[in-house]
Amino acid sequence: MQQLKTPLALLALVVLAWPLILGASPPPPKEGWATWYGHPYHGRRMANGQVFDMNDPTTTASNEFPLGTWLRVTNPANGVSIDVQVRDRGAFTHALDLSQAAFRQLTGGTGGGRLWVRYQVIPGPGAALPEEGGGEDVAQQSEAPPAEPPRVTAATSNRGGSRSPESVGGEHVVAPGETLGGIAVMYGLRTADLVTWNGLSNPNLVRAGQRIRLLPPAAPQEAAPSAAPANAVTYTVVPGDTLWGIAMKFGVTVADLAAWNGLGSVDLIRPGQQLQVGQQAAASEGQPQPAPAS
Known part of the structure; x- marks a missing residue:
């Protein structure tokens, strides 16, 4: 009979300690700056899609815990x-x-x-603290925070949630205390790109009120070759x-003249060559065309 008591006592201890084994107890508190x-x-x-209300004392931003985590x-x-x-x-x-x-309540x-x-x-x-196998283990994550805050992307950007460069017209006005690196994180961009797009010589020198381009400059589009106008005339060089x-004689641009005639170089014209020219309103009215050289 005495031999049976020991296994039963051990079983009772395991049953009583089971919630602690599963990690149901809250993690120990941490300390840091707020x-x-x-x-x-x-x-x-x-970042969670809700509208920020600075008068709501139940809101905080954190890069350490999953969105939706409650903290005391x-x-x-x-x-x-x-x-x-x-x-x-x-x-x-x-x-x-x-x-x-929230800050004012604490202070x-x-x-x-x-x-x-x-x-x-x-x-x-x-709600209860998450248990093993019951979704994200907030308690476990708080015990082992990442070595560095997770990268904030355009989908979860600082103070903007799904805020993207397009949502602010592709431009950010620097507020007092902001840095170029902070602005880059805010929109999920790279600091190096902001430096390039804004032609900055020193990324550490941004000032309040300065406008920062958040999108790359549009690449210049190549103009399609112009077709000779319907009122084109033929000119012999x-x-x-x-x-x-x-x-200049016909009041057109050199680029148009070259495009109308498929010229690869504006210097390669020769006597006797015939060019299509679209006369415009101010072009040589009443002046006879020069005759080709004999």
Whole structure:
């Protein structure tokens, strides 16, 4: 009988410890810097597709956790805690970028630019912490954050969600404190491309109010060869003629004259050669055509 008690006791211990084995307990809290954002991003779409409201105290941006993750954020200095949801991404490397309202709740409205906080993954309203095999393991990801924040693409860009260069007319106006690298991340672009497209000699020297091109300049389109107009006349080249002189005589451009006659080089004309010329309104009215050389 005594031999049976030991296996039963071990089984009871395993059953009691099973929730911990499955990782159902919340992960330990972390600490890091938190900042806040408001204007000019108020009213713009966030990375999760919702419209950002700077007065909503339940919103934060984070590059560490999956969108939709709920966090409990605590100010160790005064003990105030708030619950926020990760709804946005950002061009930053610190822990959190809270909505203006969330930041003010933590600080008691005293303002400031950044705050050292403690934060921890929690179940969302009416939800439980994810269990093994039940989708994204938020707890596991928070214990092992990536070595560097994931790349923000145009589909999940800073303060814009699906914001793309086209959505702002292909141009960004630099705000105070912004850098070229941050603008590149905001739109899912490369800093090197912004430097090239804007002809910048120093990517570190951008100023507030400066307009940054977000799209490459349109490549110049080659003009299709022009067909000779219906009112074209034939001109016979005489010694001493140049294509430029003939163009001036008839009030047309050298490019059109070359195109009408399929000339590969404007210098290759010879006496006796016949050229098709589209006379325009100001072209040599009443003047007889020079006769070919005898």
